[in-house]
Each structure stands twice: as structure tokens, then as C-alpha cells.
Amino acid sequence: MREDVRDAVNRVDDNRLWRRHMEMAQIGAIPGNGVNRAALSDEDIAARKLLISWARARDFAVSVDGIGNLFVRRAGQDAAAPPVMTGSHMDSQPRGGRFDGIYGVLAGLEALEAIDAAGVETQRPIELVAWTNEEGGRFPPCTMGSAVYTGARKLEDFLEVKDNDGVVLKGALAKTLAATPDAGKRAFGAPAAAYIEAHIEQGPRLELEKKTIGVVTGIQGLRWFNIEVLGETAHAGTTPLNLRKDALREAVAIINALHELTRDESDTLRFTVGRMLVTPNSPNSVASQVLFSVDLRHPDLATIDRLGKTVEPTAEKAARHCQVKVTPTLHDDPCVFDSRVVDTIEKWTRELKLPCIRLPSGASHDAMYMARVCPAGMIFVPCEKGISHNEAENARPEDLAAGARVLTAALLDLANC
Amino acid sequence: MREDVRDAVNRVDDNRLWRRHMEMAQIGAIPGNGVNRAALSDEDIAARKLLISWARARDFAVSVDGIGNLFVRRAGQDAAAPPVMTGSHMDSQPRGGRFDGIYGVLAGLEALEAIDAAGVETQRPIELVAWTNEEGGRFPPCTMGSAVYTGARKLEDFLEVKDNDGVVLKGALAKTLAATPDAGKRAFGAPAAAYIEAHIEQGPRLELEKKTIGVVTGIQGLRWFNIEVLGETAHAGTTPLNLRKDALREAVAIINALHELTRDESDTLRFTVGRMLVTPNSPNSVASQVLFSVDLRHPDLATIDRLGKTVEPTAEKAARHCQVKVTPTLHDDPCVFDSRVVDTIEKWTRELKLPCIRLPSGASHDAMYMARVCPAGMIFVPCEKGISHNEAENARPEDLAAGARVLTAALLDLANC
Numbered sequence: 069m070r071e072d073v074r075d076a077v078n079r080v081d082d083n084r085l086w087r088r089h090m091e092m093a094q095i096g097a098i099p100g101n102g103v104n105r106a107a108l109s110d111e112d113i114a115a116r117k118l119l120i121s122w123a124r125a126r127d128f129a130v131s132v133d134g135i136g137n138l139f140v141r142r143a144g145q146d147a148a149a150p151p152v153m154t155g156s157h158m159d160s161q162p163r164g165g166r167f168d169g170i171y172g173v174l175a176g177l178e179a180l181e182a183i184d185a186a187g188v189e190t191q192r193p194i195e196l197v198a199w200t201n202e203e204g205g206r207f208p209p210c211t212m213g214s215a216v217y218t219g220a221r222k223l224e225d226f227l228e229v230k231d232n233d234g235v236v237l238k239g240a241l242a243k244t245l246a247a248t249p250d251a252g253k254r255a256f257g258a259p260a261a262a263y264i265e266a267h268i269e270q271g272p273r274l275e276l277e278k279k280t281i282g283v284v285t286g287i288q289g290l291r292w293f294n295i296e297v298l299g300e301t302a303h304a305g306t307t308p309l310n311l312r313k314d315a316l317r318e319a320v321a322i323i324n325a326l327h328e329l330t331r332d333e334s335d336t337l338r339f340t341v342g343r344m345l346v347t348p349n350s351p352n353s354v355a356s357q358v359l360f361s362v363d364l365r366h367p368d369l370a371t372i373d374r375l376g377k378t379v380e381p382t383a384e385k386a387a388r389h390c391q392v393k394v395t396p397t398l399h400d401d402p403c404v405f406d407s408r409v410v411d412t413i414e415k416w417t418r419e420l421k422l423p424c425i426r427l428p429s430g431a432s433h434d435a436m437y438m439a440r441v442c443p444a445g446m447i448f449v450p451c452e453k454g455i456s457h458n459e460a461e462n463a464r465p466e467d468l469a470a471g472a473r474v475l476t477a478a479l480l481d482l483a484n485c
Numbered sequence: 486m487r488e489d490v491r492d493a494v495n496r497v498d499d500n501r502l503w504r505r506h507m508e509m510a511q512i513g514a515i516p517g518n519g520v521n522r523a524a525l526s527d528e529d530i531a532a533r534k535l536l537i538s539w540a541r542a543r544d545f546a547v548s549v550d551g552i553g554n555l556f557v558r559r560a561g562q563d564a565a566a567p568p569v570m571t572g573s574h575m576d577s578q579p580r581g582g583r584f585d586g587i588y589g590v591l592a593g594l595e596a597l598e599a600i601d602a603a604g605v606e607t608q609r610p611i612e613l614v615a616w617t618n619e620e621g622g623r624f625p626p627c628t629m630g631s632a633v634y635t636g637a638r639k640l641e642d643f644l645e646v647k648d649n650d651g652v653v654l655k656g657a658l659a660k661t662l663a664a665t666p667d668a669g670k671r672a673f674g675a676p677a678a679a680y681i682e683a684h685i686e687q688g689p690r691l692e693l694e695k696k697t698i699g700v701v702t703g704i705q706g707l708r709w710f711n712i713e714v715l716g717e718t719a720h721a722g723t724t725p726l727n728l729r730k731d732a733l734r735e736a737v738a739i740i741n742a743l744h745e746l747t748r749d750e751s752d753t754l755r756f757t758v759g760r761m762l763v764t765p766n767s768p769n770s771v772a773s774q775v776l777f778s779v780d781l782r783h784p785d786l787a788t789i790d791r792l793g794k795t796v797e798p799t800a801e802k803a804a805r806h807c808q809v810k811v812t813p814t815l816h817d818d819p820c821v822f823d824s825r826v827v828d829t830i831e832k833w834t835r836e837l838k839l840p841c842i843r844l845p846s847g848a849s850h851d852a853m854y855m856a857r858v859c860p861a862g863m864i865f866v867p868c869e870k871g872i873s874h875n876e877a878e879n880a881r882p883e884d885l886a887a888g889a890r891v892l893t894a895a896l897l898d899l900a901n902c
Contacts, residue, residue, distance in 0.1 A: 205765070270720045271724075302875060303687050304755060304782075305705070316759065320744075335726055338726070342763075348759075351625050351627070351778035361768035431723050457720040
């Protein structure tokens with residue numbers, strides 16, 4: 069193994085990496101070892117401050133862009149060269165775990181620190197990024213920060229998005245930006261030489277096949293929709309059913325039709341209604357309005373495209389007395405990662421003698437947007453029983469550290485070419 | 486017509502009654518002429534204070550019981566005689582109208598004032614009551630105040646009920662009681678000679694048949710349930726459907742089964758799912774928990790009883806991977822009003838030459854609980870298109886006043902026998 073890589077990899081500190089996960093997990097801790105750290109919340113702000121404090125202790129430069137994506141940079145010899153980037157997100161699902169997202173941020177910081185401690189100079193800068201609002205659990209849709217950074221979406225498209233309590237994103241974002249006034253300001257979309265994201269697998273394969281590293285080949289395609297059913301409220305005791313415009317009853321009919329549409333014997337297709345808001349939400353008032361989310365995913369472009377296009381007509385056909393409004397909120401075609409990045413990750417995994425497989429990602433990640441603007445790839449590490457988006461999410465310190473070592477080596481490699 | 490009755494009836498003031506409706510409608514006003522005055526909210530407190538100020542202006546005695554039921558009493562010659570009571574409620578649905586409930590309170594106050602202004606002495610006291618939390622829109626179940634007052638339910642059963650924001654009833658009740666410290670304290674369940682409740686019809690019959698007064702013969706039976714579906718949250722992108730315990734998917738399956746169970750060609754049966762709370766309520770997290778309400782009503786005892794008993798086994802059979810917990814929250818058999826009260830109401834309606842019909846009530850009312858402890862009845866007045874539990878709820882000043890005149894006459898009659 070190259071000496072500079074070996075020196076840096078040896079500086080990866082299993083204990084420090086684990087300790088930082090536990091420290092971050094206290095911010096937004098919920099019962100059962102879970103984490104509720106919503107994007108642009110007070111907890112998100114606290115996590116940002118903690119990350120900045122660690123970055124500043126090493127004299128890494130800290131900057132932030134207009135959607136709150138937070139950057140930590142270790143300088144390279146060529147200050148003008150596009151950096152090699154790594155990162156993930158610090159926000160969590162409402163009932164999320166201690167590793168989803170935050171692992172990629174802390175593994176990236178660990179890599180920067182290990183390289184720095186080893187005194188290794190790189191030609192390119194290496195830059196860690198904590199993307200804003202990857203989960204979309206509070207402010208839909210997900211992967212918002214990277215979508216805006218890479219120019220796939222405009223910031224203006226999201227400023228008026230409301231959370232379930234009616235809080236507008238614009239205000240929450242302003243509050244978050246104001247909380248870290250010392251971070252340098254930067255524009256969206258500076259060129260990058262490459263991007264690698266480390267993440268827990270969120271699926272069962274690595275654990276089942278007893279592999280430490282997943283070399284990720286791409287990400288399945290995704291379609292998100294908000295479906296609004298507009299009826300009319302009425303008294304539940306007096307109004308005959310045939311005179312009602314019951315938005316909840318029709319929402320159920322639409323969901324039934326979507327279940328039919330998405331039936332898949334192979335169990336490859338993912339269909340989820342995870343969010344539903346009912347108005348006025350009172351037991352003895354017929355619902356006047358229901359808003360629910362649709363999350364549809366498939367690795368095959370033709371399939372996801374066909375199904376995505378069928379959601380709106382299916383919903384409209386299933387509604388009888390209510391109006392239906394279908395709004396696409398996310399549209400991501402399947403992504404295939406750059407072979408040079410994938411090969412680099414696999415090469416260093418093998419040099420480090422870590423058992424690995426190549427696999428696609430079931431979940432979306434910020435790497436999907438970065439793959440549109442630079443060569444990108446991902447490193448997966450196992451998580452217990454494949455569980456994530458759940459308080460029970462768990463991972464082993466040695467697997468997290470192994471992933472950080474592969475990341476350190478791959479970043480160094482890419483930062484010098 | 487008896488002279489004392491004629492004197493009192495003539496004192497009913499159409500304008501004052503309408504003006505008070507409009508004044509009350511400003512407390513919790515929402516767009517579209519609607520009202521959102523949740524039980525035990527700041528708006529409820531404001532409505533109580535306004536009612537008390539009107540009562541005090543006439544020197545009527547004001548008292549309150551342990552669940553916040555508010556009483557306004559005009560003394561009778563025999564202070565020890567059980568009073569004749571009238572009243573309704575001041576809380577509204579989240580998107581309710583300007584007449585549901587508040588009409589019965591203001592018509593009762595109008596009757597008391599008219600009798601007082603006419604200087605008519607009655608043997609029995611006449612007492613107006615504003616029942617706490619009739620709607621159950623914030624704190625299920627409905628008709629809570631009258632259920633506790635009449636001993637049908639215990640106050641302790643409701644103290645821990647939470648609203649959709651997690652506010653506990655106990656705290657909201659304490660705040661409400663503290664807001665009217667000058668009201669005398671009274672126990673639950675003092676004997677009553679009779680109870681008459683005035684209310685808008687909340688159905689289309691009076692308007693369609695061009696009648697001013699509905700002489701109500703009884704109230705259909707009702708069963709309420711909370712159904713909780715307990716699954717497991719998981720990542721919407723990575724978790725195969727056959728490994729999920731998707732609480733929302735199974736809630737939909739249960740609702741489908743309940744729709745089958747409650748299919749009724751005659752459209753007599755009322756079945757409503759009006760409230761649904763999803764956890765964690767995030768588009769890319771499989772729902773771990775869904776709570777939804779079931780509201781089931783039918784005028785026939787055998788039918789409502791049979792269906793009510795079938796809800797739990799139907800829900801359990803429809804669930805496949807999730808646990809289901811069915812909690813009955815309200816159980817009211819059909820009620821038949823006392824013939825003497827019904828006849829008295831009809832007699833005075835005819836004396837006042839108002840067109841009327843006898844009809845049953847589709848909605849539940851506090852009169853249902855009062856009918857268990859004393860002779861009870863109700864007076865309906867028309868509302869526009871039968872719409873209620875909706876901002877569009879509307880009624881005509883002259884119909885409201887006509888109902889108040891019938892109420893005044895009937896209360897006077899019953900207060901002297």
C-alpha cells in the first residue's frame with residue numbers, strides 16, 4: 069500500500085468516531101436509542117455547531133451556502149483545483165436512528181482528521197459537506213440541499229414548503245443560517261473532482277453475506293407525489309352517505325387503486341404512503357380534505373417512468389365525488405455511479421483486506437445529485453438487520469471505522485489525480 | 486294563550502338573539518363565516534366570559550361544576566324545587582359554524598331574559614346550562630360534559646385524554662375553571678324537573694318541508710371507537726414490502742373491511758372515519774402507528790348493537806402483520822324522548838301557529854344524557870341545506886327567534902307543574 073495512504077488510514081480512530089456518533093445522538097435523542105433531528109430545527113442547529121467546533125479545532129475552513137449546506141475544507145497544494153468531496157447529512161427522520169446520514173459526515177471528518185494528523189499533503193483540497201434536509205421528513209421533498217447545490221432544483225421552489233405544524237421553510241432556514249454567523253458564505257455548485265458518500269446500508273445484504281463494505285454501483289429511481297383530495301366537511305350523524313364528499317373515504321379508494329397499480333410479485337417495487345394529513349380531523353366531521361404522500365421506487369428506468377406517469381390518472385379515476393390534485397414533488401431517474409470512483413473504492417477495500425460486495429442502493433442519497441455534476445460513488449457499511457428510519461437502527465464501531473478507512477484511502481487517491 | 490306565556494313570548498327579541506350569535510361567532514372566527522371554538526380553549530373561555538357577563542347583567546346566578554358545565558339560573562318561588570333546565574354547548578367543530586350548539590345556549594338565555602323582562606314568576610327555577618365539550622372535536626369523545634353531569638361516565642375517565650397536539654384535558658380544564666373564579670361551584674347531577682334543548686336541525690328536512698319547528702322525538706344510537714394499528718417504521722426505499730409492518734397500509738385494509746361491514750342500500754346507517762393520526766408521518770418512512778376514529782350510528786337498537794359488536798373482530802381479521810387495538814370510546818343506545826315534554830313542545834308550537842313536524846335527530850346531543858335522568862325533549866329549527874360541521878352552516882334570524890319563543894313557552898309551562 070502507498071505509504072501516505074497507510075499513514076493516514078492508520079490515523080483513523082475507531083473510538084473517536086464512535087464517541088462522536090454517540091455525542092451527536094444526544095442531540096434530538098428519543099426513547100429507544102432513537103434520534104429526532106429534523107432539518108432546520110434547533111437540534112439541527114446544535115449538530116451544526118458541534119461539527120463546526122470539531123472542524124475549527126483542526127483549523128479546517130468552514131463555509132455555508134444559501135440552503136444551509138455546511139462545508140469543511142482541508143486545503144490542498146493547488147488551491148484552485150476542484151476539491152474531492154465527501155459527506156452526507158445530519159438531519160434524521162422523526163423517529164430515526166443514530167447512524168443514518170450522520171455516519172457519512174463523521175466518517176468524512178474522520179478521514180480529514182486522519183489525513184491531517186498524518187501530515188499528508190494532497191494536490192486537491194478535500195472537502196466535507198453536511199447537506200441540508202436529506203430526509204425531507206419535516207420539509208418534503210428529500211435530498212433538498214444537494215438538489216439545490218447541484219442546480220437540479222431552485223432554492224425558490226422550496227422556500228414556501230411548510231412542515232406539519234405550518235412552519236415555513238424560509239423562516240426555519242433563516243434561523244439556521246443566523247445561528248452560525250462565523251461560517252464563510254459560498255455560492256451553490258462549485259466544480260468538484262469527485263464525490264464519495266459513506267452511509268449505512270439500510271438494507272440486510274451486507275449483514276446476511278457477512279461483508280464489511282458495500283461498493284455501491286448506483287441508486288434506484290424514485291417518484292414522489294403529494295395527492296390532495298378535496299371534499300366537503302359535514303356532520304357525521306346527519307349527512308346521508310350518498311350526499312357526502314368524504315375526502316378520507318376517497319383517499320382510501322385512491323390508495324386501494326394505487327396498491328393495485330403497484331402490485332409486484334417480485335417485491336422489487338417500493339410503494340409507500342407514509343404521510344397523511346386529515347382536515348378537520350375530528351371523529352364526527354366528514355373529512356373535507358386529505359393530503360397524502362406517495363413514494364414509488366424501482367431500479368429500472370422504463371418501469372419507474374411508466375408507473376410514475378400512471379399515478380395521476382389512477383388517482384383521478386378512483387375519486388368519485390371529490391376533486392383530486394396530484395403534485396409531483398420529486399422525480400429522480402435511476403442513477404449509475406462513475407466506474408472510476410466505484411473501481412477506486414473497490415481497489416482500496418481490497419488493499420485493506422476488507423470483505424466486500426458490489427450492490428445498488430435502495431435508498432436515495434445526496435450522491436445521486438452529485439453524480440450529475442461529477443464522478444461519484446458510495447461506500448456502504450452494514451447495519452443491524454438492515455433496519456433504518458427507526459429507533460432500533462444500529463451499527464458496529466468496527467464496521468463504521470472500516471468504512472472510514474476505505475473513505476480515507478479513496479479520497480487521498482482521488483485528491484492526487 | 487295563557488297571559489303570562491304570551492307576555493314572555495312577546496319579550497323574545499329577534500335582533501338581540503341574532504346580534505348575540507354574531508358576537509359569539511367572532512370568538513374563534515375562521516374564514517368563510519366559520520367558527521373554530523374548541524372545548525376548553527382560549528376561545529371557549531372567552532365565550533364563557535361573554536355568557537356570564539350577559540347573565541350577570543340580569544342578576545342571574547352563575548355556577549360551574551367540576552367538568553366546566555356552566556349554569557345560569559333564574560330563581561323560582563320554590564327554591565328547593567328541581568329546576569326546569571334548558572341549554573346546549575358553546576364549543577364547535579374545528580371547522581364549524583355559527584349556530585351549532587351556541588343557538589341552544591343563546592335561545593335559553595333569551596327565554597330566561599324574556600320571562601324575566603315580563604316579570605313572570607315561576608314555581609320552579611329555570612336553569613340554562615352550557616355543556617362542556619359536546620363536540621369532542623378536540624378531546625374525544627363528544628357529549629362529555631353531560632355524560633359526566635348525569636353520571637353516565639366518570640370525570641376521571643376523561644382527565645388524561647389528549648388533543649392532537651398532545652395537550653392533556655386535565656390541564657385545559659383547570660385553566661378553563663380558573664378563568665371564571667367568580668362562578669359558584671356546584672356538584673354533578675342535581676335533580677331536574679325537565680330538560681329542553683333547542684338546536685339547528687343539521688339535516689335538510691325542515692327546510693325541504695318548509696317547517697319552522699321540528700319537534701324531536703328521539704336520537705339515533707351511536708358507537709365510537711378508536712382503532713390503533715401498531716406496526717414498525719422502516720425505510721420506504723430499502724424495505725421489501727413483504728418484510729414490512731406498515732400501519733397505514735393495514736389501517737386502509739381495516740377501513741375497507743369496515744366499509745364492507747357497513748354497506749347499507751337504504752343509506753340509513755352512518756359510518757364515518759373522520760380522524761386519523763399517522764406516526765411518524767413522513768413520506769419516506771413506513772408508518773409505525775396509525776390511530777383512526779370510527780363513528781357508527783343507526784336509529785335501530787338491534788342494528789347498532791350488532792354492528793358495534795362486529796367492529797373489533799372485523800378490524801382484527803383485516804390486519805395481517807400489525808397489531809390492532811380497538812377501544813370503544815362512546816356507546817349510546819337510541820334514545821326516545823319523554824312524551825310529556827314532546828307533547829308540550831308541540832302544543833306551544835301550535836299555539837304560536839308555527840308550522841312543525843315531528844322528527845328524530847340524526848346527531849347526538851346532550852339531551853340524550855339528560856333524557857336518562859329527567860323527562861327531556863328538543864326543539865329543532867331549520868338550517869340552510871341541512872349543512873353543519875362546516876363553515877357554510879347558516880340559519881335565518883326569524884327561525885332562531887321562533888325556536889326561542891317555543892322554548893320560552895314550554896319552559897314556562899313545565900316550570901309551573
